[in-house]
Amino acid sequence: MALIEVNNLKKSYGQFEVLKNISFSVNKNDVVAVIGPSGSGKSTMLRSLVHLEEIDGGTIRVADDYLVKDGVYAKSPEMKQITAKMGMVFQHFNLFPHLTVKENLELAPKLIKKESASIIKNRSLDLLDKVGLAERANAYPANLSGGQKQRVAIARALMMNPEIMLFDEPTSALDPELTSEVLQVMRHLAQNHMTMIVVTHEMGFAKEVANRVMFMDQGAIIESGTPSEIFTNPQFERTKAFLKQR
Numbered sequence: 075m076a077l078i079e080v081n082n083l084k085k086s087y088g089q090f091e092v093l094k095n096i097s098f099s100v101n102k103n104d105v106v107a108v109i110g111p112s113g114s115g116k117s118t119m120l121r122s123l124v125h126l127e128e129i130d131g132g133t134i135r136v137a138d139d140y141l142v143k144d145g146v147y148a149k150s151p152e153m154k155q156i157t158a159k160m161g162m163v164f165q166h167f168n169l170f171p172h173l174t175v176k177e178n179l180e181l182a183p184k185l186i187k188k189e190s191a192s193i194i195k196n197r198s199l200d201l202l203d204k205v206g207l208a209e210r211a212n213a214y215p216a217n218l219s220g221g222q223k224q225r226v227a228i229a230r231a232l233m234m235n236p237e238i239m240l241f242d243e244p245t246s247a248l249d250p251e252l253t254s255e256v257l258q259v260m261r262h263l264a265q266n267h268m269t270m271i272v273v274t275h276e277m278g279f280a281k282e283v284a285n286r287v288m289f290m291d292q293g294a295i296i297e298s299g300t301p302s303e304i305f306t307n308p309q310f311e312r313t314k315a316f317l318k319q320r
């Protein structure tokens with residue numbers, strides 16, 4: 075059974091259909107790269123999975139639970155459990171500026187109060203070590219580079235032990251030399267079998283790390299396949315035209 079299954083997802087802003095009957099599934103350990111032109115609905119699709127956007131119709135199943143079934147959302151406590159299975163990383167990091175790196179990581183687990191402070195602290199130190207930022211635990215976001223901020227944001231999302239990580243253009247706000255350190259952390263996650271959906275303009279990363287590539291245009295998934303199918307043998311003119319500009 076797929077870990078995520080999306081069926082006939084629809085969303086409009088007024089008359090404008092942002093997502094037109096989107097269906098796809100993601101298996102455990104998949105790394106899915108989502109590519110497509112600006113405005114094609116990539117962010118809206120990703121944000122819908124974690125209920126940052128409300129959809130108008132369709133079904134989203136995550137593991138055994140339905141976030142939305144035929145347009146009807148799960149009730150609030152259950153909905154939180156479902157969305158908590160996914161960690162999200164944004165283009166602009168979204169760190170809390172008034173909290174240190176360590177505090178950024180520990181805030182959400184502490185609010186949930188399911189674990190002791192020492193367990194939370196150990197995990198935050200461990201994750202900061204994994205993203206290469208152990209020595210910056212007490213720094214404030216303003217004193218970090220963009221690449222460091224994004225690595226903190228990834229570690230923060232991992233604090234909740236997600237089953238799936240969603241990335242929305244995680245390197246688009248970064249200079250090229252800072253991009254590689256973030257991609258390196260993501261590559262390690264993929265090697266450790268994290269299930270990931272990555273909206274990205276990094277075609278090199280998509281080719282190398284993703285096992286599936288989904289091309290979106292004008293609110294629809296035009297085609298999806300292995301990186302070699304999409305990059306070397308795209309079937310649709312729109313995919314060809316998009317890839318030619320890269």
Ligand SMILES: Nc1ncnc2c1ncn2[C@@H]1O[C@H](COP(=O)(O)OP(=O)(O)OP(=O)(O)O)[C@@H](O)[C@H]1O
Pocket residue numbers: 087092110111112113114115116117118119
């Ligand atoms: N709150 C909103 N109200 C109205 N229209 C919106 C809203 N949010 C997004 N849109 C529109 O929906 C479409 C899809 O936007 P979305 O951000 O999902 O695209 P995207 O593929 O992520 O683009 P980009 O590559 O530029 O990030 C765009 O035309 C956008 O203008």
Ligand SMILES: [Mg+2]
Pocket residue numbers: 116117118242
């Ligand atoms: Mg976007």
